[in-house]
Amino acid sequence: MPDSDQHASSPREARLIVVNGEEGAGKSTIIRALLPHTPRGARIDAEDVGQVNPCLMDDDLFGLIRRNVALLVENFWRAGYANVIAGSFLREYSDYLAFRRLLPPPSAVFLVELLVAKDVRDRRRVTRAKQTTQQWRDRVDLIPEDVTIRQAPDADYRYLGIDTTDLDVAETVRRIKAAIPEVYAA
Template sequence: MSTVEHLVVAPPGNRLVLVNGEEGAGKSTIIRALLRHTPRGARIDAEDIGQTNPCPMDDEFFDLLRRNVAGLVESFWTAGYVNVIAGSFLRNYPDYLAFRRLLNQSPTVFLVELLVDKEVRDHRRVTRAKRTTQEWRDMVDLIPEDRTIRQAAGADYRYVGVDTTGLDVAETVRRIKAAIPEVYARVTRPR
């Protein structure tokens, strides 16, 4: 008997997978890798749409970035892409709340935080294709690690923490997919 793979029917409505983590955690890489596994999906990497010179990294800049990402998310949903993956634009839980207020719809939200040991993160930052300067890395390192997103009481998202320290991209994606069956579950049915 042959089998056919089908998507599990997810609850109706739009879904948003937010990928968060410190610089070098692998956000851009994972956002790209997740898309090919995401049915009716779209991706937004704020690092791609938020390139400025100079890049102030202040509250005004992050407000602009949130507005741009929210507008793109809404546009993708309107076009029928019900599963949107977005990342690289949240610093903390207050940023998340400000972003949610910008959305006209109430999606199901999954917040994936990529966690990584500092030594591995530092190695990734200097060996990846996306080059940075020592000055940039030093500036980013002054930003304290945020724990408000993972510890937020009453948050309207499901938090998924993935330690990527010893994982390759495929295993990281596999763990995210397993943690979010509403988007990524498949069933095999006899034909």
């Protein structure tokens, strides 16, 4: 699709699908698997655009990642990609609010939270392509699970929680598509 303003998505067409979840929940896998099904779609995996050394995992780094993701989302919308899938950049509801302040209003936001049993998540973490060290996994596990995203009473998104413990990628994608007909209607 050419990068020109004449192909830009109108505000009523600019939709955002945010895929969230703990490390090992399958965020990167699912956003990659969703893209071929997403009309006029683009994907952003913040784990890919937020790689730094040293990785301090502090508020400054997460602020930088949010700003980078927001700029990419807006650029994709301007280029005519109406549906942007983004993942791996939220820790809690306040991160989401900070991120939304960086974007023009989309027509719709869908927050998909991938939930998974800890033993399955731990197994995925050591067998996935994105390898991490035990030290890293221990450090990430110190971050308490946040439930404010799924319980936010004033949220401007539609929340979809999917327990992927016993699901394969295809079934997870099928459930997301079924829950978001605004994007995935046949």
